[in-house]
Amino acid sequence: MSLVNSIETISLSSLALSLIPALLVLLIFTRWSLNVMHSVYALIRMLSQLALVGYALTFIFAAQNSGTILLILFIMCVASSWIALSTVPELRLALYKYAFTAIVLGGGLTLLLITQGTLHLTPWYAPHYMVPIAGMVFANSMNSVSLAAERLDSELHNTHSYIEARNFAFQAAMIPVINSLFAVGLVSLPGMMTGQILSGISPFIAARYQIMVMAMIYGSSGLSTALYLSFVKPTYARHYS
Template sequence: MDTIETISLSNLALALIPALLVLLIFARWSLNVVHPVYALMRMLTQLALVGYALAFIFAAENSHIILLVLCIMCFASSWIALSTVKELRLTLYKYAFLAITIGGGFTLLLITQGTLHLTPWFAPHYMVPIAGMVFANSMNSVSLSAERLHSELLNKHSYIEARNIAFQAAMIPVINSLFAVGLVSLPGMMTGQILSGISPFIAARYQIMVMAMIFGSSGLSTALYLSFVKYSYARHFS
């Protein structure tokens, strides 16, 4: 079985060249270059630190640590999701948290305990990356729905109309990924498994699981969020 090639720091630096070119476009076109620079720096810092954190988590194999990690994911993803409606962030945070925790948590439980039958139930090498995919995609969909719902209500649409428009808009990236997988892209999990030597047929089964998981968690979290915030917005626009 072939092993995945280790990327040297010098070779890794080459991967940043396209990103630097994009930053130059931001600057050249007089756009806000600070935000993408901050995002890139934060990404580099977070991924550099997460390697050490995951090494500790995987070595510890402690259920309490895994539960803490899952809680942090839920708290952080809920806060980030509402960056599109900052003026109402504190008011809506509890709804985003409940939506992501319930929608994502239900999906995570079903996948890890029903589909994969993890032993132990918190097996870190599976639980942490799968939870990351679930909560990250729930976060993205809730974020898109929050922005669109707010915009549509400001445009004097009824709540039902705004909710439906927001839900459809939030699900566009997820649905597009369903159309594209296998034709345009080989997603991360499938690519990683193939690179590590696993049969493409087995890798495809895992990817089907992942795509269904992402669609389900994103849709459930978004629908829950749009349901939870109804009365809050009714008070806000009354």
């Protein structure tokens, strides 16, 4: 079968084979007396979430409704903001509004620029583009805010000044994103580029899309993190006063 015309469907039995490395990692957790149940829960949750989202996206793509898409984006922001603060559970409720605002602004403005300025989506909410791109934007904003939240809290416990703690936190949060910029094309071919090449799109066009994605991820992560670190300063000032 030619990959130019279609992408091979993965059977359930073949999919099961892909879980073997994950099961080996669980075995390592068990043999080394580590918290294996946390990983088991994460894997089960991943499987159930992706199975459900497959059905949900089929409905969303068929609906072609702007209100539905806006609701999906809102849910993404609510969930990503809550998950981002799992690294600082004792301040989660106090900091949630700042994480939410930072992700909405940093991620949302980047999403708006990409979908309406770069891609010129028609209609503006085109689900096949909007939903997966929003997922990449808000997920990476979430990860960076989460790293920044943990590092900021840790640095302030070590009695650094807020400016020093903020700078350390921002640099730490951006390490994974910056590393991905160095690695793309040399160490890895990212998901979007790989998927497009497999579906038969020219590698030159796929490269342009990947450049867009990498710039989008770097921008949304950096903006969301910087906004979060700026918003939370008064809360930490009260907390450590």
